[in-house]
Amino acid sequence: MKPRVGIFDFASCEGCELQIVNLEEDVVGLVSVVDVVSFREAMKEHSDDYDIAFVEGSITRESDETRLKEIRANAKLLVAIGACATIGGINAIKNLQDIEDVKRYVYGDEAKYFETYPTRPVDAVVKVDVYVHGCPIDRDEFLGVVKALLLGKTPEIANYPVCVECKQAENVCTFEEGQFCMGPVTRAGCKATCITEGSICWGCRGFVDNPNTDAQKEILEKYGLDLKDVINKFRLYTACSETTQ
Ligand code: SF4
Numbered sequence: 001m002k003p004r005v006g007i008f009d010f011a012s013c014e015g016c017e018l019q020i021v022n023l024e025e026d027v028v029g030l031v032s033v034v035d036v037v038s039f040r041e042a043m044k045e046h047s048d049d050y051d052i053a054f055v056e057g058s059i060t061r062e063s064d065e066t067r068l069k070e071i072r073a074n075a076k077l078l079v080a081i082g083a084c085a086t087i088g089g090i091n092a093i094k095n096l097q098d099i100e101d102v103k104r105y106v107y108g109d110e111a112k113y114f115e116t117y118p119t120r121p122v123d124a125v126v127k128v129d130v131y132v133h134g135c136p137i138d139r140d141e142f143l144g145v146v147k148a149l150l151l152g153k154t155p156e157i158a159n160y161p162v163c164v165e166c167k168q169a170e171n172v173c174t175f176e177e178g179q180f181c182m183g184p185v186t187r188a189g190c191k192a193t194c195i196t197e198g199s200i201c202w203g204c205r206g207f208v209d210n211p212n213t214d215a216q217k218e219i220l221e222k223y224g225l226d227l228k229d230v231i232n233k234f235r236l237y238t239a240c241s242e243t244t245q
């Protein structure tokens with residue numbers, strides 16, 4: 001019997017699900033080892049009988065909680081995929097403003113008809129067994145996680161700063177070019193792809209576990225920065241965790 005897999009979404013742009021749809025030739029390998037029984041973005045069929053649930057998106061209203069708890073109860077393993085699910089993601093920007101103002105801005109006079117509350121990651125509501133970070137997720141990392149789970153192993157998730165991979169890629173540090181970068185405090189695993197492609201790290205994989213001790217201090221010190229400077233500079237992905245650092 002192949003493990004049965006369900007892929008579900010909450011508040012998100014569905015870009016992480018799209019990464020799965022776009023696995024191209026690897027889709028064939030994937031469906032040869034698992035039975036995908038629910039995946040709204042890619043198929044009409046649906047079943048509540050699954051072993052592994054992959055959950056994309058953040059939790060932004062009370063009714064999300066009910067549905068998420070049902071998914072958790074049905075699954076032996078729950079995997080949060082993408083920044084929206086793992087750290088609240090871009091949706092959590094609204095947490096930095098008054099929620100009633102946000103509702104009025106988005107829904108205008110109809111605001112009272114829409115249910116919403118401050119954004120939370122999936123693990124604020126249910127237990128998460130495995131995290132696949134990124135905005136969007138990295139397809140190779142996703143496949144690596146699936147393979148590990150099928151072999152009964154715990155997937156290895158990087159817990160060191162993006163700077164480590166950035167140096168391995170032999171990039172010129174963006175600080176040298178007068179720019180800012182979240183790399184010193186951000187969890188690696190993306191091969192520093194944004195810097196390699198000429199941008200900066202925006203912090204989409206969330207903080208390393210203990211930025212106070214695990215940050216790339218050497219780079220921060222070299223440019224006269226401390227942890228707070230970096231955390232306060234970009235708030236694109238940090239809203240849910242700001243209060244915990
Ligand atoms: S993590 Fe990024 S790509 Fe994935 S669903 Fe959220 S916003 Fe979209």
Ligand code: SF4
Nearest residue numbers: 163166173174181183
């Ligand atoms: S600060 Fe950014 S650019 Fe500099 S080494 Fe770290 S990840 Fe690379």
Ligand code: SF4
Nearest residue numbers: 190194201202203204
């Ligand atoms: S470099 Fe930073 S923003 Fe880009 S994918 Fe990696 S963690 Fe995300």
